[in-house]
Amino acid sequence: MKAVLNPEAVLAKYPQSLPRYTSYPPANHFQMQGGLALREDFTAAVNVAPAISAYIHIPYCDRLCWFCGCHTKQTLRYDPVHTYVTALIREIGLWQQKLSRRPRLSRLHLGGGSPSLLQPDDLKRLRSALDATFEIDGGTEVSLELDPSDVRDGSIQGFVDFGMTRASIGVQDFDPVVQEAINRPQGYDVTRSLVVALRAAGIKSINIDALYGLPLQTMERLQKTITQVIEIAPDRIALFGYAHVPWIKPHQKMIRDEDLPDTRQRFAQSRTAAQMITDAGYEALGIDHFALPTDNLAIAANEGRLNRNFQGYTDDEADILLPLGPSSIGRFADGYVQNEPATGQYIAKVEAGQIPFTRGIALTADDKMRGWVIERLMCDYAFGFSELAERFGPRSQGLVELAERIAHEDRDGLCEVSDGLFKIEPGAWPFARIVAARFDAWLELAPRQYSKAV
Numbered sequence: 001m002k003a004v005l006n007p008e009a010v011l012a013k014y015p016q017s018l019p020r021y022t023s024y025p026p027a028n029h030f031q032m033q034g035g036l037a038l039r040e041d042f043t044a045a046v047n048v049a050p051a052i053s054a055y056i057h058i059p060y061c062d063r064l065c066w067f068c069g070c071h072t073k074q075t076l077r078y079d080p081v082h083t084y085v086t087a088l089i090r091e092i093g094l095w096q097q098k099l100s101r102r103p104r105l106s107r108l109h110l111g112g113g114s115p116s117l118l119q120p121d122d123l124k125r126l127r128s129a130l131d132a133t134f135e136i137d138g139g140t141e142v143s144l145e146l147d148p149s150d151v152r153d154g155s156i157q158g159f160v161d162f163g164m165t166r167a168s169i170g171v172q173d174f175d176p177v178v179q180e181a182i183n184r185p186q187g188y189d190v191t192r193s194l195v196v197a198l199r200a201a202g203i204k205s206i207n208i209d210a211l212y213g214l215p216l217q218t219m220e221r222l223q224k225t226i227t228q229v230i231e232i233a234p235d236r237i238a239l240f241g242y243a244h245v246p247w248i249k250p251h252q253k254m255i256r257d258e259d260l261p262d263t264r265q266r267f268a269q270s271r272t273a274a275q276m277i278t279d280a281g282y283e284a285l286g287i288d289h290f291a292l293p294t295d296n297l298a299i300a301a302n303e304g305r306l307n308r309n310f311q312g313y314t315d316d317e318a319d320i321l322l323p324l325g326p327s328s329i330g331r332f333a334d335g336y337v338q339n340e341p342a343t344g345q346y347i348a349k350v351e352a353g354q355i356p357f358t359r360g361i362a363l364t365a366d367d368k369m370r371g372w373v374i375e376r377l378m379c380d381y382a383f384g385f386s387e388l389a390e391r392f393g394p395r396s397q398g399l400v401e402l403a404e405r406i407a408h409e410d411r412d413g414l415c416e417v418s419d420g421l422f423k424i425e426p427g428a429w430p431f432a433r434i435v436a437a438r439f440d441a442w443l444e445l446a447p448r449q450y451s452k453a454v
């Protein structure tokens, strides 16, 4: 008989940390020098691709939020940022020399850290370098992550002149008690005014990031924040669970363990917030994104075109992501490559004329197949056996057998197989990472490196 889902029992049974599956294998399995070995193959792939996407990492912020899990460093002076932009321009120039043509960019995303720190003059010279190396046209989506506290007179015009078409704004939580516990003061009015100003400047698509599971974040405080986020009416909302990994990010030790909600409270927070957001007319996409039905991401999800990448969910269909800046991860059909993570060493490498790839991994046929299954589960909560066979041929039979075994042995009501489809039950969608992990052949090799699965 089919098991009935009991969320409380699932939470108790699977307390372990799991990857977020923004790549497969997850980035902690990339090998030292693995990126260097893939440099020529990656370049050859870029040279024949109809379009590529690029990610630029800005590894600086003018504040350090205690909860932050991003690769960034606080700087109170602008000089290091200016010097860093010069290195980025050098890196882009290295690609210009290496490529045999000027590839079209379908997407350009600036993340961090805080790209909103960049002053208009630096954005201008960065854009000139990009234009010299890539074709950026009216169809290119240019998105920037913005911290409202960085925005000054002239900042928005600088972003618009750079070509920004989409903005992503960090909110986390508006409650002053929570903000103090995470060292991130940020007024609701400041955030709202920024959204109004961006819209007035012609930015049509705006995302807001909110977090649950933060220290001292009660259900009431979270509900108030979500109400305020909905009032601002962004096109998209990303609702992430706070990943507490102080063994990787030592500044998170500023957050007291006893102030954190437990797993059951986190789950209740995530469900309540998700319900409020969907009640307000947003569609739930994958495990942590929401979008208005008119937004491209919602349209893509309804057409089965949602993909997962290092920024979360995307409708980008380019097969290649070019990484720029320290720690940035790139992707192509045969593997992942990652730039040197330490900013000083990254600058030294590009100044010495080297494309700064360091870590990376070449994908085996098995990785590609499992990666496709995991991406479909994280995006659509299902995959079809016939599509798997069409894509990967007879070798897919092993994974079909694994899927049937997982569904057959499921005592938690998480998944089932019917009509050639492996699917996660709708009530179990918040547990997609737990089901995806059953297809992860790398998991045993790194049991304690991830954040909570819910």
Ligand SMILES: C[S@@+](CC[C@H](N)C(=O)[O-])C[C@H]1O[C@@H](n2cnc3c(N)ncnc32)[C@H](O)[C@@H]1O
Binding pocket: 061, 067, 068, 069, 070, 111, 112, 113, 114, 115, 145, 146, 147, 148, 169, 170, 171, 172, 209, 210, 211, 240, 241, 242, 243, 244
């Ligand atoms: C690079 S920041 C966004 C831009 C800008 N620096 C800001 O904070 O407004 C990217 C997003 O990652 C999320 N994030 C950062 N640290 C996190 C953590 N430890 N767990 C979960 N999400 C986190 C936050 O929601 C944050 O808005």
Ligand code: SF4
Binding pocket: 060, 061, 063, 064, 065, 068, 069, 070, 072, 112, 113, 114, 147, 170
């Ligand atoms: S959350 Fe944003 S502003 Fe805060 S430290 Fe992280 S990257 Fe910087």
